[in-house]
Amino acid sequence: METYTTTVGGQDVLVHVGPDFGPMPAPGVLGLDVESTYLTDRAQFDPAFKVRTVQFATEQEAWVLDVTDPAQRATAAGILTDTAFSFCSHTNMDVLSVLAEFGIDIADRNIDTRALAIMADPDKDNDRDLKTLGTLYGMDELRQDDESLYAWMQARWVDAGGRKNAAKAHIEQVGWDALASLPVDELPDRFFIYAGKDAIVCRRLLPLLIPATQAPAELLRIEQWLAATCNRIQARGLRVDENELNSLLAYARAETGDAERVAKEITGGITLRSPKLQGWFGEHGVEWDDWTGALTPKGTPSLAKENVKLIGDFPLDEQGRAVFDALIKFRRSLDLLNKCEGISARIVDGRIHPLLNPVGATTTARMSSSGPNLQNMSKTDRRMRGMFLPDPGHELWTIDFDQVELRVVAGLAREEKMIETILAGGDLHQLTVDELAAMGVTISRQVGKMANFLIVYGGGPKALAEQAGIPLDIAAEVVYGIRERYPAINALTIYMSGMKDEVRTISGRRLPVTVNRKTGDVRSYANVNYLVQSSARELLVDAWHRFAVDFGHDGVVWWPVHDELVLQVPTGEQAAQIIADAERAMTLDFMGVPITASAVRLVDEQGVSRWMPGDVAEKIAKGKS
């Protein structure tokens, strides 16, 4: 064993490297970090993935164990298995790595310091890697060591013939990959020292970050539960109908490829995604000034969803018509293509394992998903969600809150008209229509719905005019009318916009106010949205926790989508009870406002359970009966 003496936060620490582990650390919380083979798209789920070293640390001492050595591996496994130890690590990567390498699930015994760092400082613009946090909390050595390691990697990479002017991030990536493929016994000392210090810094951050969150203990407790639960969902993965995936992939490649070829030929090289295409259409019959569809934030015509078809309503010339047809064909399959490629690149044993980040939305702590993002699968193209199947012997159900954000804002503001309507089982969008009618402003229910979203999102006349395709003066009447007819919400908006420092959710979570980058102004109009969006997220997580823990249905949630839980329920008699419990868990009183939810069984026309939007499943069920 080699022991290095170095410093963290100006204090001497020891980093033990090697086979003779030395005295065991006392039971308690250890900083944990692993180094692995380089990460492919499939990351820890790649069959070739291997952990190379495991680092444990107290605040003063780190042990770096070479997992390729059987004795050290056994020592590491012993500590990881021993429930007298719990761990803290940065991100959930180490938890997944330990599971992949050792088959040991430490999710319940691990605290994610990165998640704590977000709670401590939810400003989206700030970095939260260990070395940045280390510097922030008086442990700058990690940054220094990182630079030393970087210099080593740069020399190695440039010597190996890399581009001399490559960006630092690029060299770092290549450097880490190079390190990851070196045999462990050829790694430089500074690598092990860095690795050990990583774990020490992580361990030292824990007691610093917890008070920095200023979060109530109950909130921290539920976040801990959620993090472990999200980890297990990722590890379990989602089953993919691979035949369907492959046929969709072939179809989407052919469709988009054909369309792209045709369009390029006619336009002389303009792709079907290029902003230049709109100018081209302008020369082939489209009067953009007469565009009646929605606009993008930039004010150019939006071609999202069905909008793109509006181009066909203009008197196009022959070339314009041909490119339009190609564009329609392209747009119909582009999203499908991208999603299928993403899924295909990550499939392992018929499953994908997207990250489910419990606090992915830094500003509001909503959950996010990536690799691939499973929270933005198309609802209009059923084939995308339809690729995902429950495990054998199970079926999928979906249960979602009804208009949860509007109800939350109604409750927080105590907007009596809204609350009465909710209690009476009425329609909040129609209420807005009726309230405006009382002021002599006539709008459709569709615009009433958009107007209600403005309340939640903090929008103004311009946004409504653009999205609804109505004149600015009418939109202004709607917006100002709403402020008058919903005085309590208006008061809440004014009250919240007075908060220039932070916003607190119903659970006491601190949220940041945000700043307009160009003007430097505080975007205080967004505060109501942050409060509402984040509080609604907490209501969902609380309901999920009740369902999993209080009702004893741990592991039943298949995938969450903000205000919705998709459930994977064993087929059979107990299914009805599980669904009933889910409905009970998601039915609650929020400040006198009932929050309700209803479950839908997801079964296609052939009687096969697969993922799909709830309203689609309801239509299928109706068609059958």
Add this chain to the structure above:
DNA sequence: TGCCCTTGCGCG
């Protein structure tokens, strides 16, 4: 050529 920033669009 590769990197970085912006834009658009899917979901909520």
Add this chain to the structure above:
DNA sequence: AAAGCGCGCAAGGGCA
């Protein structure tokens, strides 16, 4: 005075 919020991903376009 006015201000649509939060994500992840792919691709375009400017730049070196």
